[in-house]
Amino acid sequence: MSSASEVETAWGADRPESTPGSKKSDPILVVDGIRRTFGGLTAVDVDHLEIQRNKITALIGPNGAGKTTFFNLITGFDAPDAGSWSYNGEPMSSLAPHKVALKGMVRTFQLTKALARLSVIENMKLGAQNQKGENLFRAMMRGWKDEERANEERADALLKRFKMDHMREEFAGGLSGGQRKLLEMARALMTEPDLIMLDEPMAGVNPALTQSLLGHVKELRDEGRTVVFVEHDMDVVRDISDWVVVMAEGKIIAEGTHEEIGKNRQVIDAYLGSHHDEDLTFDDEEE
Amino acid sequence: MDFQSIIVNALQAAVSPEAAIFALAAIGLNIHFGYTGLLNFGQAGFMTMGAYGLAVPVFAFGWPLWTGVIFGILAAVVFALALGAPTLRLRADYLAIVTIAAAEIVRFLVRATSLSDITGGSNGINGFSSDFYDLNPFTESIKFGPFSFLPRTMWAIILGWVLVLLGIGFCYLVVNSPWGRVLKAIREDEDAARALGKNAYSIKMQSLIIGGIFGALAGMMLAISTGSVQPSPQDLGPPKTFFAYAALILGGTARLWGPVVGSIIFIALLQFTDGLIRGAQSAGWIPEWFISGTEVGVMRFILLGVGLMLLMLYRPQGIFGDKREMAFDV
Amino acid sequence: MMIGAVLAISVALLVFLSPTAGAQDDGQSINGTLQYKDDSGERIPVEGVEIVLRDAGGGDLGSVVSGADGTFSLELPGAGDYAASIDVESIPAGVSLRNPDKTELTFNVVDGQSKALAFPMAAGEAGTQEAVSQSAIDSLLRLGMVGIIFGLIIAMCSIGLSLIFGTTGLVNFAHGELVTLGALLTYAFNVGLSWPFLLAAPLAIVLTAGLGGLNDRLLWRPLRARSTGLIAMLVISIGLSILVRYFFLWQFGGRRNPFRQYSLQEPLVELGPISLVPRQVVTIFLSIAVLVAVALVLQRTRFGKAMRAVADNRDLASSSGIDVEQVISYVWISGGALAGLGGILYGLDRGINWDMGFDLLLLIFAAVTLGGLGTAYGALVGSLIIGIMVQVSTYWIPAELKSVSALLVLALILLIRPQGILGQKERIG
Numbered sequence A: 001m002s003s004a005s006e007v008e009t010a011w012g013a014d015r016p017e018s019t020p021g022s023k024k025s026d027p028i029l030v031v032d033g034i035r036r037t038f039g040g041l042t043a044v045d046v047d048h049l050e051i052q053r054n055k056i057t058a059l060i061g062p063n064g065a066g067k068t069t070f071f072n073l074i075t076g077f078d079a080p081d082a083g084s085w086s087y088n089g090e091p092m093s094s095l096a097p098h099k100v101a102l103k104g105m106v107r108t109f110q111l112t113k114a115l116a117r118l119s120v121i122e123n124m125k126l127g128a129q130n131q132k133g134e135n136l137f138r139a140m141m142r143g144w145k146d147e148e149r150a151n152e153e154r155a156d157a158l159l160k161r162f163k164m165d166h167m168r169e170e171f172a173g174g175l176s177g178g179q180r181k182l183l184e185m186a187r188a189l190m191t192e193p194d195l196i197m198l199d200e201p202m203a204g205v206n207p208a209l210t211q212s213l214l215g216h217v218k219e220l221r222d223e224g225r226t227v228v229f230v231e232h233d234m235d236v237v238r239d240i241s242d243w244v245v246v247m248a249e250g251k252i253i254a255e256g257t258h259e260e261i262g263k264n265r266q267v268i269d270a271y272l273g274s275h276h277d278e279d280l281t282f283d284d285e286e287e
Numbered sequence B: 001m002d003f004q005s006i007i008v009n010a011l012q013a014a015v016s017p018e019a020a021i022f023a024l025a026a027i028g029l030n031i032h033f034g035y036t037g038l039l040n041f042g043q044a045g046f047m048t049m050g051a052y053g054l055a056v057p058v059f060a061f062g063w064p065l066w067t068g069v070i071f072g073i074l075a076a077v078v079f080a081l082a083l084g085a086p087t088l089r090l091r092a093d094y095l096a097i098v099t100i101a102a103a104e105i106v107r108f109l110v111r112a113t114s115l116s117d118i119t120g121g122s123n124g125i126n127g128f129s130s131d132f133y134d135l136n137p138f139t140e141s142i143k144f145g146p147f148s149f150l151p152r153t154m155w156a157i158i159l160g161w162v163l164v165l166l167g168i169g170f171c172y173l174v175v176n177s178p179w180g181r182v183l184k185a186i187r188e189d190e191d192a193a194r195a196l197g198k199n200a201y202s203i204k205m206q207s208l209i210i211g212g213i214f215g216a217l218a219g220m221m222l223a224i225s226t227g228s229v230q231p232s233p234q235d236l237g238p239p240k241t242f243f244a245y246a247a248l249i250l251g252g253t254a255r256l257w258g259p260v261v262g263s264i265i266f267i268a269l270l271q272f273t274d275g276l277i278r279g280a281q282s283a284g285w286i287p288e289w290f291i292s293g294t295e296v297g298v299m300r301f302i303l304l305g306v307g308l309m310l311l312m313l314y315r316p317q318g319i320f321g322d323k324r325e326m327a328f329d330v
Numbered sequence C: 001m002m003i004g005a006v007l008a009i010s011v012a013l014l015v016f017l018s019p020t021a022g023a024q025d026d027g028q029s030i031n032g033t034l035q036y037k038d039d040s041g042e043r044i045p046v047e048g049v050e051i052v053l054r055d056a057g058g059g060d061l062g063s064v065v066s067g068a069d070g071t072f073s074l075e076l077p078g079a080g081d082y083a084a085s086i087d088v089e090s091i092p093a094g095v096s097l098r099n100p101d102k103t104e105l106t107f108n109v110v111d112g113q114s115k116a117l118a119f120p121m122a123a124g125e126a127g128t129q130e131a132v133s134q135s136a137i138d139s140l141l142r143l144g145m146v147g148i149i150f151g152l153i154i155a156m157c158s159i160g161l162s163l164i165f166g167t168t169g170l171v172n173f174a175h176g177e178l179v180t181l182g183a184l185l186t187y188a189f190n191v192g193l194s195w196p197f198l199l200a201a202p203l204a205i206v207l208t209a210g211l212g213g214l215n216d217r218l219l220w221r222p223l224r225a226r227s228t229g230l231i232a233m234l235v236i237s238i239g240l241s242i243l244v245r246y247f248f249l250w251q252f253g254g255r256r257n258p259f260r261q262y263s264l265q266e267p268l269v270e271l272g273p274i275s276l277v278p279r280q281v282v283t284i285f286l287s288i289a290v291l292v293a294v295a296l297v298l299q300r301t302r303f304g305k306a307m308r309a310v311a312d313n314r315d316l317a318s319s320s321g322i323d324v325e326q327v328i329s330y331v332w333i334s335g336g337a338l339a340g341l342g343g344i345l346y347g348l349d350r351g352i353n354w355d356m357g358f359d360l361l362l363l364i365f366a367a368v369t370l371g372g373l374g375t376a377y378g379a380l381v382g383s384l385i386i387g388i389m390v391q392v393s394t395y396w397i398p399a400e401l402k403s404v405s406a407l408l409v410l411a412l413i414l415l416i417r418p419q420g421i422l423g424q425k426e427r428i429g
Helices: A004-014 A065-076 A097-102 A120-126 A134-143 A145-161 A179-188 A207-222 A234-240 A258-263 A265-274 B003-015 B017-036 B041-059 B065-089 B093-113 B111-117 B153-173 B176-187 B190-195 B200-226 B238-251 B258-282 B293-314 C002-016 C129-168 C177-193 C195-225 C229-253 C279-302 C302-312 C314-319 C322-350 C356-371 C376-395 C399-416
Strands: A027-038 A040-054 A056-060 A083-089 A105-107 A195-198 A226-230 A243-248 A251-256 B142-144 B148-149 C028-033 C035-037 C044-045 C050-053 C059-065 C072-077 C078-088 C093-098 C105-107 C114-116 C121-123 C269-272 C275-277
Touching: A027 A097, A027 A226, A040 A065, A040 A226, A040 A243, A040 A251, A056 A065, A056 A207, A056 A234, A065 A195, A065 A226, A097 A105, A097 B190, A120 A145, A120 A179, A120 B176, A120 C129, A134 B153, A134 B176, A145 A179, A179 A195, A179 A207, A207 A226, A207 A234, A207 B190, A234 A258, A243 A258, A243 A265, A251 A258, A251 A265, A258 A265, B003 B017, B003 B258, B017 B041, B017 B153, B017 B176, B017 B238, B017 B258, B041 B065, B041 B093, B041 B111, B041 B200, B041 B238, B065 B093, B065 B200, B065 C399, B093 B111, B093 B238, B093 C229, B093 C356, B093 C399, B148 B153, B153 B176, B153 B200, B176 B190, B176 B200, B190 B200, B238 B258, B238 B293, B238 C229, B258 B293, B293 C035, B293 C229, C035 C121, C035 C229, C050 C072, C059 C072, C105 C399, C129 C177, C129 C195, C129 C275, C129 C279, C129 C302, C129 C322, C129 C356, C129 C376, C177 C195, C177 C229, C177 C279, C177 C322, C177 C356, C195 C229, C195 C322, C229 C356, C275 C279, C279 C322, C302 C314, C302 C322, C314 C322, C322 C356, C356 C376, C356 C399, C376 C399
Parallel strands: A056 A226, A056 A243, A105 A195, A195 A226, C028 C114
Antiparallel strands: A027 A040, A027 A083, A243 A251, B142 B148, C028 C072, C035 C044, C050 C059, C050 C078, C078 C105, C093 C121, C269 C275
């Protein structure tokens, strides 16, 4: 568990200000004035947000705060009404989702998208980028066998790391919810992303698997990757996040370490105001 | 009732050019629907492209038949691009609606009186296939036991099944490749594929084109084997597409040999029931007021409808399908 | 079992009513008068002009020459599609066709119909600017009116399809058969049993509504209960559509027949170039009344609100106490009634045959997709656009290609506004 002081130490001199939209010393993602409305409802309206490289950032907020929509916008799955954002200094607005992924920004989904009628290993191999064999003409010529073997080795290594190697040949549709979450995360890693965006990675995962999932997320950071994740479970947020960003009604209302956020009056109001059954105590939530 | 001849006829139909035509069309649909999850209900439109692409250059411009093969394939590619561009970014049912409508529109077009100089209007086109039959090595009917094939039919059977085997070989290569893996990923969940950096739109378009080319080959085969192209609903209208779907589902979707096995069984079944009804009629078992001689053809469509429903209701994985795969309903 | 039940009911309805019994087989013919107005406005007949008749395949069926009174008439071999062309060479000097490009008319003749053909003529040589532009506006107005009527008929049929899609997600390929059923049942009562049309039609609508409801109860509800995939349901609806359609062909035969009443009428309203026969006037008022009623039900009643809630979010509607299955049942019943009415109006307009609904289905699909899948008002707007488009386009393109324009509009809309004209952009994730 990372206590508050550990978080402070991890940041060191790079410690950003705990204000919404604060500057980061080395941002991988910078978002400006992004807005998305559905009919009359404003789902996302973020003035400014920076995500620090090589840190784990949690995105929290009550239901309907616009977290998933925000993910969709950033990864090209939805188009904003206004706004721009850049990744590694490169403008990303109106880029198709697959191009976003090819740039090294990969996401997972709230409702897991395991490819049911493909085996676990096929699911994994799909994640490898720029495969020669994905070109129709080369596919016919069979010139992709070496590459396939290399991808398979990498996939097997990841499966082993995620302790899923015994399920290699099973259909993904037959896995449990938690196993699917693991598979989706492992598959995302096959793309070798710099920034990985996890949409509720712990939802529906049984407690036994939660710890190993948390470990894997921390490993991602230790490998030099950046992680942004949406989460409801405050324990998880406290356990692994270096930084917490809070959204409510489409806006960023607070940023800071999990300890600061836990004491933030505005955040507590946002949760209690719109969501009475969910409080900000760091107790285990019911599934 | 002469059961032996009914059965012989059914078995003969199983290897007929008609079965090969359905197999080709269903191979295309297997790529579309079975592997990619694309709902193409306009396979008859692709067949029209192939059939008319083949016949028009001979009929209207007096060019040799082989140029028609090129035109047929090109026409199918253009048709696929035109269908795919507005619909492949949308939900699956849009493609279904647009393809079935576009296929009918194409049939109206080739049937139009104003285009009859090029397409032969509602009379269709005849007498364009002599280049092919001039090469026929068979001069006498071929007999195997109770089976007998006319020289022309035999020649068409060889062409048809060679095309089917080549098609299966092609499918084997591409479906078991990373390309094929992306197809299946798109079928399972398009957004997941896109999130992993796959250009789903482009791959779906490729799938639509490839499957459409198989449709065009089926159309060419239809034109060659019957020696004519007719813009009638039975030949190139929606029922043709639905027959091909029924054959595919019967044999099993997303299985390499599914469309071929399905077509063979399906055609044999149709021929068998036709024979059975006709036999029962001539034996006086079915009164004329109930099913008249001209209504036997209608019965096969009613059976198609019932068959399609029962298959989807009770065996969506096909008669040989693996129930395990269908358990993960998407 | 469920298929069996649907089948049994249909058999009972159709076999025992034996609709083909009363089919009329009187001679069919074409007739018309060639004339023009001179400067004083007097009608002058044009004599000696040859009109050539062909069948749909282009085969020559003979010709006729207009008499001293400008009239011509010719017997036809049977009901079907024909083309009549005027031999421009035979038109006397000083007279010309008002629209010189319109030398051929393609048309459909139903059993026993005497089809009136018009080749509008004018004094002067062909192609005088004024004459052409005058007639252009006239023809476009006339075609526009026909298009509005056609669009209203499509709307009747497409609202049901769209509402069923909206509430259940099913793209129902068998919807066209409900349209045909309405017309066929009316025909069976009106011609087979010689009941008055005004009794036959409402009864047919009630029966179609009932069969729509049964269809849901016996087939679709059990399928929803075992959570069958939408694509599987779509294929099943195709199977049902083929089954029922060819069942109609088996029982009804392949001919196109008119109702016993109201098939030949004199114009009731004449507004400039537009003339409407009574059944067209009734069609317009009746469909507008029905569409307004549908709108009121959707907006004002509890059922309408419940239905919109189900369409919006099924689970939410269910958890807030709406009986989702009951709402869907009502949607099917009203969709069936609307489709039946649409079929009857369509049949009044151009005769009844076994696959009229399937023919219309493609335009219905185009209309609902154009307007936005699942929205009732979208279906209405889309239908009117498609109806008008299809008819008006015949001014420039041959009538046999009129559906092409509908598809082109559809493709264009999907490219620039994929969710349809009134559809809402979908929320992802």
